[in-house]
Structures are given as C-alpha cells and as structure tokens.
Amino acid sequence: MDSCFATLCDFLISPSSFLPFAVAAAAAIIIIIIIYKTIRRPSTPPLPPCPFRLPIVGNLPFLDPNLHSYFAQLSCTHGPIFRLHLGSKLAIIITSPSLSRQILRDHDPTFANRDVPAAAAAISYGRSDIVWNPIGPTWRMLRRICVREMLSPTNLDAVYHLRRRELRSAIRQIQSAAISGAVVDVGAEMFLTVLNIITSMLWGGTMEGEEERSAVGKMFRHLVGEITELLGRPNVSDFFPAMSRFDLQGIVKEMTVLLERFDGIFARIIEMKREKGLKDEKKVEEKMDFLDYMLMLEEKGNESKEPFTINHVKALLMDMVVGGTETSSNTIEFAMAEMMNKPETIKQAQEELDKVVGKDNVVEESHLPNLHYLNMVIKEVLRLHPALPLLVPHCPSSSCAIGGFTVPKGSRVFINVWAIHRDETMWEDPLDFKPERWSYGDAAGSSEFSYFPFGSGRRICAGISMAERMVLYSLASLLHSFDWKMAPGITKMDLSEKFGIVLKKAKPLVLMPVPRLSNPQLYS
Numbered sequence: 001m002d003s004c005f006a007t008l009c010d011f012l013i014s015p016s017s018f019l020p021f022a023v024a025a026a027a028a029i030i031i032i033i034i035i036y037k038t039i040r041r042p043s044t045p046p047l048p049p050c051p052f053r054l055p056i057v058g059n060l061p062f063l064d065p066n067l068h069s070y071f072a073q074l075s076c077t078h079g080p081i082f083r084l085h086l087g088s089k090l091a092i093i094i095t096s097p098s099l100s101r102q103i104l105r106d107h108d109p110t111f112a113n114r115d116v117p118a119a120a121a122a123i124s125y126g127r128s129d130i131v132w133n134p135i136g137p138t139w140r141m142l143r144r145i146c147v148r149e150m151l152s153p154t155n156l157d158a159v160y161h162l163r164r165r166e167l168r169s170a171i172r173q174i175q176s177a178a179i180s181g182a183v184v185d186v187g188a189e190m191f192l193t194v195l196n197i198i199t200s201m202l203w204g205g206t207m208e209g210e211e212e213r214s215a216v217g218k219m220f221r222h223l224v225g226e227i228t229e230l231l232g233r234p235n236v237s238d239f240f241p242a243m244s245r246f247d248l249q250g251i252v253k254e255m256t257v258l259l260e261r262f263d264g265i266f267a268r269i270i271e272m273k274r275e276k277g278l279k280d281e282k283k284v285e286e287k288m289d290f291l292d293y294m295l296m297l298e299e300k301g302n303e304s305k306e307p308f309t310i311n312h313v314k315a316l317l318m319d320m321v322v323g324g325t326e327t328s329s330n331t332i333e334f335a336m337a338e339m340m341n342k343p344e345t346i347k348q349a350q351e352e353l354d355k356v357v358g359k360d361n362v363v364e365e366s367h368l369p370n371l372h373y374l375n376m377v378i379k380e381v382l383r384l385h386p387a388l389p390l391l392v393p394h395c396p397s398s399s400c401a402i403g404g405f406t407v408p409k410g411s412r413v414f415i416n417v418w419a420i421h422r423d424e425t426m427w428e429d430p431l432d433f434k435p436e437r438w439s440y441g442d443a444a445g446s447s448e449f450s451y452f453p454f455g456s457g458r459r460i461c462a463g464i465s466m467a468e469r470m471v472l473y474s475l476a477s478l479l480h481s482f483d484w485k486m487a488p489g490i491t492k493m494d495l496s497e498k499f500g501i502v503l504k505k506a507k508p509l510v511l512m513p514v515p516r517l518s519n520p521q522l523y524s
C-alpha cells in the first residue's frame with residue numbers, strides 16, 4: 001500500500017510526467033474561456049454614439065431649430081451615424097453616402113416605413129395618403145394610381161396645355177408688374193403658378209375664372225405654409241407619447257383646423273364635380289382630369305383588391321397640393337437667388353435660351369431637353385438646397401445593424417441629404433454654386449448616394465417627373481422673358497435657409513423684372 005502511494009506521488013511530482021498534463025490543462029482552460037466569451041459576446045452591435053444628454057429630456061434642450069445644419073455640425077464630432085434621445089424617442093442621424101446606401105437600398109424593405117408624427121397623422125386623413133401610409137398593399141395601390149396612372153409621361157403630356165396656360169398667365173402677371181415698375185415676390189408668384197398647375201391638373205376646369213383661381217391660390221399658400229411649418233416643428237407629443245393626448249403645444253388642434261379647411265375645399269370641389277358629371281353624361285375618358293379619374297376608381301373599383309375610398313381621394317389631393325407646391329416653388333426661388341449672385345450664370349442660361357428657343361418665340365416644354373445648361377442649374381440648386389433636407393424620416397420595422405451599430409426598431413431615422421450634398425470630401429468647392437460641375441461629371445455627382453434630392457428606394461418621391469418638368473419649364477420661362485434686377489439698395493441676395501420639413505428661403509426673394517423680348521405679343 002505504502003509503495004503504491006509513493007509511486008503515485010513520484011508520478012505527480014516528476015517534472016517529465018507533470019508537464020504534458022499541465023499544458024493540456026492550460027489549453028483546455030483557454031479553450032473553455034474562448035468558447036465562453038464567444039457565447040457571451042452580445043450578438044447585437046452597440047448603439048451609435050450620442051452627444052452629452054440630460055436625464056429624461058435627453059438631447060431635446062440642445063436642439064437648434066435649423067435641424068439640418070445642426071445635425072451636420074454634430075456629425076463632424078460624432079461621425080456619420082449618431083443617435084439623439086429626443087425625450088423617449090430615439091433619433092438616428094445618417095450623414096454618409098455608404099450608410100445611406102445601406103438604409104435606402106440594402107435594407108430598404110426594413111427602413112421603408114414611417115415614424116408618423118402626431119401632426120402628420122392629423123392632416124393625412126388618418127394616414128390614408130401615400131407619404132404616411134405604412135408599406136403594404138394600400139400604399140402600393142396609392143402609389144400605382146399616382147405614379148403609374150396619373151403622373152405617367154403620357155398623362156403628363158396630355159395635360160401640357162394646362163401647365164402652359166398657367167405659366168403664360170404668370171408671365172402676363174409679371175409683365176404687368178414690369179410695366180408699372182413694381183417688384184415681384186418670386187417665391188409667392190411661383191407658388192401660385194405651381195399650385196395652379198397642380199390644381200388644374202387635379203380638377204381641371206372646375207374653377208371657372210381667374211378671380212376664383214387666384215383667391216383659392218392665396219388661401220392655399222397660407223394653409224400649405226402652415227402645414228409644412230407644423231410638420232417640421234418639434235412636438236412634445238412625439239417625444240413623450242404618453243402625453244400625446246394632452247397635445248400640450250396645441251399642434252394637433254391647429255392641424256385639425258387646417259384639415260377642416262382643406263376638407264371643406266375638397267368636399268366642395270368633389271360635389272361640383274359630381275353635379276357636373278351628372279349633367280355631362282357623355283364625358284369621355286380622355287377628357288377626364290385626375291379627380292374625375294379618382295372618383296371613377298372610387299365608384300367602380302380599381303384593379304387591386306384594396307378598396308379606394310373617398311378618404312383616399314382626398315388624401316391624395318392633399319399629398320399633391322402639399323407635397324408638390326412648396327417643394328417646387330422654393331426650388332425655383334433658390335435657383336433665381338443663386339443665379340442673381342452669379343450674373344454670369346444668367347447670361348449663359350439666356351444665351352442658351354436664345355439659341356434653343358429664340359427671342360421671337362416662347363418657351364415650350366419641347367425645348368426643355370435641349371436646355372443643357374439650365375438642366376445643370378437645377379441639379380446644382382437641388383444639391384445646395386434639397387427641398388426636403390432630411391428626406392421624410394424613415395423608420396425600421398425591425399432592429400438592423402448599420403455601419404457596425406444597431407438601429408433599433410421604431411427609431412426615427414433622419415438622412416441628412418443636405419449635409420451629404422455639401423461634403424467637402426466628395427465635392428470640389430462644395431459651398432460654391434457651380435452648375436458647370438455637372439458638365440465634367442463631378443466624381444461625387446456620378447455616385448447614386450452622394451446626390452439624391454428626391455430620395456431613393458421604395459419611398460423615392462412620387463412626383464419626380466412632374467417636378468422636373470414644372471421647375472425647369474418655369475425657370476426657363478422666367479429667364480427667357482425677363483432680365484432681373486435686385487431691388488434698390490440691395491447688392492447681394494441673402495441665401496440663408498429656414499428649416500421646415502420643406503426647406504425655405506429665410507427671406508423672400510424680391511426682384512424687379514425687365515422685359516427682354518421685343519414683341520409685346522409674346523407676353524400676352
């Protein structure tokens with residue numbers, strides 16, 4: 001027994017026999033630790049970085065009203081993806097082409113939903129429109145009706161005479177101002193023009209007479225301005241949903257009043273349409289305007305299985321009136337302001353117009369594809385002043401890893417297209433208005449996600465083809481028909497911007513028109 005025990009002790013303490021055992025044990029421990037760490041490693045990446053914040057209110061007290069430039073500043077310190085705690089709402093801010101590509105292309109199905117602000121829910125007939133509808137069969141039906149049916153190139157061609165009528169009417173108005181030596185508020189004039197173009201395409205000849213059209217136009221400008229202002233205003237109800245029923249800032253109440261006013265106008269026009277339709281039984285399909293068409297779908301059904309209700313009709317009217325007017329007219333206003341500060345751009349655009357259109361002619365839409373320089377001007381304006389600087393915020397339907405960070409389900413994702421368009425690592429002299437950069441195919445301009453003023457993916461703007469025609473046609477007509485002078489005492493246009501869901505010029509652009517065509521008939 002004793003000798004047995006001694007043999008065992010000898011074996012254990014003998015260095016030659018202990019060493020392999022110790023190495024094997026150490027290796028086993030290391031392997032166990034590695035496996036344990038691997039299993040324990042969190043499967044989700046961390047949240048994006050966040051600037052200093054306070055308890056409960058988070059980053060809210062530090063927000064600057066000009067969100068687009070404020071977010072751009074923060075991205076210089078916190079990188080191309082960072083987070084803000086807006087009360088209990090998590091906001092993720094994206095400021096790079098590669099991360100925008102991940103969201104709008106690679107993970108588009110996940111990010112194509114909306115985090116709907118209380119104000120938006122109040123104005124969209126309970127999310128019956130395109131902008132705020134969740135992705136699904138109803139949204140697909142509405143987009144199809146809007147993009148493929150109403151705003152198709154063939155349909156837009158068919159209603160060219162309406163765009164022409166409204167634009168010629170604007171040129172006449174500006175000519176009267178020129179004759180009397182008056183100044184013109186370019187933004188206001190263009191808003192009215194775009195509104196009249198859109199509403200005449202929507203409900204055509206229902207508004208009889210200049211006076212009624214102009215009165216409705218003025219009222220709409222006021223209403224649309226208030227809506228986009230309220231949609232961009234930070235709202236406690238969105239940051240602390242538990243308090244939303246108190247509507248502490250009264251934003252939903254204000255929106256409800258605005259909705260009632262719009263609804264009254266829509267209901268009246270629809271009623272007039274129906275009465276007219278009854279009298280005019282022989283109405284043929286080609287003569288239908290968009291509202292006729294939508295009312296027909298509402299009555300007779302459409303090719304999808306989804307019901308198309310009167311609320312959808314009104315919500316689509318709202319999308320086009322609210323989504324199409326300020327976006328387009330503000331772009332024209334910024335274009336004129338940028339060009340006024342660089343008179344050589346006006347000279348070059350007018351030389352091109354004189355060559356393509358001629359001074360004894362008026363601009364037609366058929367001229368637009370040949371106006372290469374002016375096309376570059378519009379691209380450059382939308383680079384520097386994209387109408388929706390943060391797009392319409394997206395919202396992931398499930399948590400998703402982006403750029404090595406987790407973007408949690410339900411967060412509000414702002415894509416700062418304004419900042420991406422001004423990124424000095426991608427654009428040469430990014431703050432300079434240089435239309436000619438588009439002629440030599442600026443490297444940044446050729447990459448899809450360094451320039452996307454209309455968004456990208458499923459939620460890309462539904463009105464691009466119409467916007468492109470209206471903006472270019474209007475700008476071409478303004479520059480072809482008139483020379484423009486700054487008001488007395490002003491030597492440089494102020495280009496500062498005011499943030500709202502739609503970007504505005506902080507100060508209206510007021511200019512003096514001077515007729516440049518010799519034949520007065522061309523203004524009539």
Ligand code: HEM
Pocket residue numbers: 130131132143319320321323324325327328331382386387388391392393453454455456458459460461462463464466467471
């Ligand atoms: C210069 C003019 C315009 C610009 C720069 C512009 C830009 C945009 C942008 C950036 C979005 C959001 C994309 C996103 O969420 O990622 C959008 C959405 C939309 N736009 Fe436009 N837009 C313009 C004119 C128009 C016009 C004229 C209409 C219609 C008449 C229109 C109708 C819409 C609609 C319905 C949506 C919502 C699409 C959806 O959520 O599925 N837009 N637009």
